[in-house]
Amino acid sequence: MLTMKDVIREGHPTLRQIAETIEFPLDPEVKSLAEDMLQFLKNSQDPDLAEKYELRPGVGIAAPQVDVSKRLIAVHVPSADEEDSTLEFSAVMINPKIISHSVQQTCLSDGEGCLSVDREVPGYVPRHKRIKVDYFDLDGKKQSIRLRDFPAIVVQHEIDHLNGIMFYDRIDPENPLALPDDIDVLG
Numbered sequence: 001m002l003t004m005k006d007v008i009r010e011g012h013p014t015l016r017q018i019a020e021t022i023e024f025p026l027d028p029e030v031k032s033l034a035e036d037m038l039q040f041l042k043n044s045q046d047p048d049l050a051e052k053y054e055l056r057p058g059v060g061i062a063a064p065q066v067d068v069s070k071r072l073i074a075v076h077v078p079s080a081d082e083e084d085s086t087l088e089f090s091a092v093m094i095n096p097k098i099i100s101h102s103v104q105q106t107c108l109s110d111g112e113g114c115l116s117v118d119r120e121v122p123g124y125v126p127r128h129k130r131i132k133v134d135y136f137d138l139d140g141k142k143q144s145i146r147l148r149d150f151p152a153i154v155v156q157h158e159i160d161h162l163n164g165i166m167f168y169d170r171i172d173p174e175n176p177l178a179l180p181d182d183i184d185v186l187g
């Protein structure tokens with residue numbers, strides 16, 4: 001199982017590389033890593049397992065964060081409504097590509113963090129409010145989905161990792177708390 005010791009931290013060169021496109025048929029090692037990444041997120045959101053294995057809670061993770069420079073991400077976003085246990089969005093995405101997006105932007109009111117960054121970096125991270133993403137699933141089937149708000153933010157954060165981009169690269173260095181016009185602040 002993946003734990004925090006497998007997660008590389010900022011300063012490691014892999015986090016600044018452009019990850020390689022994954023070829024099909026899928027290498028069994030890639031399929032196994034994908035499953036481990038999704039399981040890591042589920043474990044990290046289980047209070048008992050997170051405590052037992054000292055996992056930071058995560059809603060997304062990209063293969064470069066475990067030092068595998070391939071275009072593979074996992075996302076596991078629980079439903080926003082505590083009462084409603086149905087999941088909001090959970091997927092392994094191979095070669096994900098944002099094919100269209102809204103002009104309108106969004107951001108989290110508390111900014112963002114990263115499993116590969118062991119420090120607070122204050123500031124708003126403007127992202128597309130709505131996105132259409134094409135990707136391949138573990139069966140090699142092409143998927144095309146539309147996301148908005150928090151799930152969209154998570155997927156953009158993870159796809160950034162495939163392109164060597166860290167969330168703080170998107171914070172305005174002159175004024176981290178500046179809000180672009182018409183941005184929708186979440187949470």
Ligand SMILES: O=C(O)C[C@@H](Cc1ccccc1)[C@H](O)SCc1ccccc1
Binds near residue numbers: 161
């Ligand atoms: O480092 C990662 O890629 C995982 C991040 C992804 C993420 C951070 C900020 C905003 C959206 C996605 C971790 O999930 S950070 C921990 C976390 C947990 C719950 C909600 C937001 C962030």
Ligand code: NI
Binds near residue numbers: 114116157
């Ligand atoms: Ni991150």
